[in-house]
């Protein structure tokens with residue numbers, strides 16, 4: 001299965017969280033590595049959209065949109081840093 005980078009999901013995640021996530025970092029709860037949302041691996045053709053850690057491929061966030069209602073299932077995420085300093 002192929003994936004695209006996290007830029008594909010920034011718009012929907014920004015709507016869902018109410019803030020711009022284009023510079024946000026995710027700390028993977030499975031492997032502990034920090035990565036930018038833009039560097040995540042995004043699988044678009046799953047039931048929902050699956051955002052995976054680019055290091056260990058753990059599923060971090062599943063986004064489902066039905067009738068303009070966005071639902072996020074967050075797992076394997078230790079932290080989402082919306083304004084990283086570095």
Ligand SMILES: [Zn+2]
Pocket residue numbers: 028029030031032033053054055056057058
């Ligand atoms: Zn990981």
